Amino acid sequence: MSRLARVFTFGGADQSPSRPRRLIGMSLGLIYLFYPVAEVVDGTVSGTRAVVRMVALAVFVTVYLTIVLGPRDLDHRPRWMILLLGLATVMGAVFPVVFHSQTWLTLPVYLVVVYAMALPPRRALLGIGVMTVVLVADGTVIGAEDGLLWMLVLQDLTLGVLFMSVRNTRVLIDKLREAQAEVARLAAAEERLRIARDLHDLLGHSLSLIVLKSELARRLGEQGSPRAAAEVADIESVARQALAQVREAVSGYRRRRLSEEIDGARSALAAAGVALAVRTRGTPLPEDLDGLFAWAVREATTNVVRHSGATRCEIDLSYGEEGAVLEIADNGRGGPYEPGNGLTGLGERVRAAGGELEAETGKRGFRVRVEVPPSPDRTAEMIADRLAE
Numbered sequence: 001m002s003r004l005a006r007v008f009t010f011g012g013a014d015q016s017p018s019r020p021r022r023l024i025g026m027s028l029g030l031i032y033l034f035y036p037v038a039e040v041v042d043g044t045v046s047g048t049r050a051v052v053r054m055v056a057l058a059v060f061v062t063v064y065l066t067i068v069l070g071p072r073d074l075d076h077r078p079r080w081m082i083l084l085l086g087l088a089t090v091m092g093a094v095f096p097v098v099f100h101s102q103t104w105l106t107l108p109v110y111l112v113v114v115y116a117m118a119l120p121p122r123r124a125l126l127g128i129g130v131m132t133v134v135l136v137a138d139g140t141v142i143g144a145e146d147g148l149l150w151m152l153v154l155q156d157l158t159l160g161v162l163f164m165s166v167r168n169t170r171v172l173i174d175k176l177r178e179a180q181a182e183v184a185r186l187a188a189a190e191e192r193l194r195i196a197r198d199l200h201d202l203l204g205h206s207l208s209l210i211v212l213k214s215e216l217a218r219r220l221g222e223q224g225s226p227r228a229a230a231e232v233a234d235i236e237s238v239a240r241q242a243l244a245q246v247r248e249a250v251s252g253y254r255r256r257r258l259s260e261e262i263d264g265a266r267s268a269l270a271a272a273g274v275a276l277a278v279r280t281r282g283t284p285l286p287e288d289l290d291g292l293f294a295w296a297v298r299e300a301t302t303n304v305v306r307h308s309g310a311t312r313c314e315i316d317l318s319y320g321e322e323g324a325v326l327e328i329a330d331n332g333r334g335g336p337y338e339p340g341n342g343l344t345g346l347g348e349r350v351r352a353a354g355g356e357l358e359a360e361t362g363k364r365g366f367r368v369r370v371e372v373p374p375s376p377d378r379t380a381e382m383i384a385d386r387l388a389e
Contacts, residue, residue: 032110033057035103053099060095060107063088067114085114093134102144105152108135112156116163124167128160197345204342206242208305209264210235212271258285261294262315265301272305274330275312282319289372292353293317293326299342300328300368308332308366323374324355329367343368 036057040050063084092107108131115127135156139149217231262278269276285293297315304313310332318325343359350357355372 030061032106033061035106036099036101039101039103056091056095056099060088060091063091064110064114067118085118088114089131092131093138096138097141100142102139102142102148105135105139105142105144105149108132108138109152109156109159112160113163116160117167121164121168124160124164128157128164132156197341197348200341200345203242204299204302204306206238208302209238209268209271210242212268212305213238216271258290258294258297258317261297261301265297265313265315268305269301269313274304274308274310276315277312278315278317280317282317285317285319285324288353289319289324292349292355292372293324293370295349296326296346296368296370297328299346302342303366303368304328304330304332310365321374324370324372326370327367328369329365331365334361334364334366346370 036053039045040054045053067081067084067088089111092111095107096102096104112128112131115124115131118124119127132153135152136149138144139152213231213235217228217235220228220231266276284290301313304310308330310330313328313330316325316327316329343357347357350370350372353372354375355370358367358369358371360367
């Protein structure tokens with residue numbers, strides 16, 4: 001936006017209007033006061049009458065600019081500012097009649113501009129209407145020329161509507177700025193939540209595996225087994241992978257793959273002495289479901305390693321026209337449980353994908369079930385794949 005445009009809109013779309021800009025913008029309109037001043041300059045009015053008129057004009061301009069430089073909304077202005085607006089209204093209505101000169105009929109036009117910029121729409125319309133009536137009445141009383149009077153009436157109405165539009169634009173810009181700030185705040189909060197959730201899922205699994213392999217390496221080392229060195233090497237490898245995954249998660253580039261997570265789950269469960277059985281049915285998963293189910297496998301198997309005391313875990317996956325279903329169950333101790341951050345975060349991911357998460361425990365074992373119904377996009381993709389085959 002050009003500097004001139006910013007002056008006339010009292011700021012710009014990217015910033016709040018400043019007092020100097022409002023002063024400059026409103027002062028440009030003071031050129032209409034050239035006519036009352038000209039009466040004094042050319043000698044039409046002289047002596048005491050000239051002094052009184054110049055003092056009255058100076059008071060009006062001072063009050064007018066004070067109002068212009070005040071808060072834009074009268075609802076937030078001090079009471080004395082509202083009194084000043086009332087004083088300006090009285091001066092604008094009375095001075096043309098008191099001085100009996102049609103050159104002073106421009107004062108109501110200034111008041112219309114103030115009403116349009118400062119008052120809510122309904123009150124502004126009422127003020128514009130009242131000052132238009134006052135303008136016509138004053139002009140009639142002092143015998144103003146019909147052409148001049150109706151030209152001022154037209155200016156009164158057009159400037160009132162114009163500056164109401166300017167004010168509405170400013171209000172919309174302010175609301176848009178507030179909405180943008182709120183969107184930015186929510187986006188930052190969502191990003192912090194994503195990073196926290198991803199770090200929990202990533203580190204929970206990796207650290208559990210490191211603990212298990214460390215215990216195994218310690219026992220093997222105490223027994224003098226050569227396998228201890230291999231387990232230590234595995235620990236180093238898992239730690240490096242965890243570090244890389246954390247960096248990718250923070251950068252936002254990490255996308256889990258179900259096949260990778262199943263391989264990782266098999267390794268972690270084997271280290272904990274848990275046998276894993278995997279069954280899959282149907283067509284390959286689309287990318288979004290593959291990532292979602294990868295997180296589900298990671299979280300569920302991490303819980304098996306940490307809490308279940310199980311000897312067997314089963315992963316059952318199916319995908320077809322009825323949707324996608326993933327079940328992970330173990331034969332551990334079961335019993336009451338309190339959902340932690342991991343399952344809570346997984347539930348948020350599943351609901352965001354339009355699915356449902358079930359987690360239940362029985363006398364023996366714990367079961368996690370993720371079900372995502374079919375979507376039109378996925379169904380169309382599945383049909384296209386079949387036609388391609």
